[in-house]
Amino acid sequence: MLTLSTAGKSGIDAVNIVNDALAKSDDDELRILIDSPLQAEGIRKFLEAHGFSNVVPEDDDGILYLMATKTHGAPEEPSAPHSLKGTVNGQPAIPSRTGILITCRNKEYTSAFMKNFLSSLTKTKNKPDVIALLDAAVKIAAYNSPLCAFLKRLEASGVQVLLSEPCADRLGMTEAAGAGVIADMAEILDEIFSCGKVISI
Numbered sequence: 001m002l003t004l005s006t007a008g009k010s011g012i013d014a015v016n017i018v019n020d021a022l023a024k025s026d027d028d029e030l031r032i033l034i035d036s037p038l039q040a041e042g043i044r045k046f047l048e049a050h051g052f053s054n055v056v057p058e059d060d061d062g063i064l065y066l067m068a069t070k071t072h073g074a075p076e077e078p079s080a081p082h083s084l085k086g087t088v089n090g091q092p093a094i095p096s097r098t099g100i101l102i103t104c105r106n107k108e109y110t111s112a113f114m115k116n117f118l119s120s121l122t123k124t125k126n127k128p129d130v131i132a133l134l135d136a137a138v139k140i141a142a143y144n145s146p147l148c149a150f151l152k153r154l155e156a157s158g159v160q161v162l163l164s165e166p167c168a169d170r171l172g173m174t175e176a177a178g179a180g181v182i183a184d185m186a187e188i189l190d191e192i193f194s195c196g197k198v199i200s201i
Contacts, residue, residue: 097130
């Protein structure tokens, strides 16, 4: 079993550590030390796209790990938008990613446009990997928001929803979020910068 540590690393750096280790090892089982939900989600998607199954968290006396087992035989084709885009220098490429950055002010977060946009996004075949909510847009994720249900559906389909920690704190959303993960700006920027395509609204 190959044991790795991604503690203290950003989401994309954690995936790069795993990618580099897999390029040098034939191990079919992995045990990866993690310390944030962002790391876990990014690594899980990467491993599943590379033929690993049963990617599950494990708590060892408060120390968190991801356990993964390689699938033998032909792996299932990953669904878009996580499909691989070939190789880089002969090594498996990190899956192409798409991000949506929502930065609305005042009451725009309850507008008919935003409702239509999120509703339509839940029905599309190709969904983004990351949705980041900044400024007043964090209120979309409030448990009593009429739009929160759309974010929950997107999360259930594998979309990572991130709420800006300083914005959530300023708007009293720290304990009121009904969907998504509250993250600091460095983590959000790491995730957005790792996307090959970013749509800003």
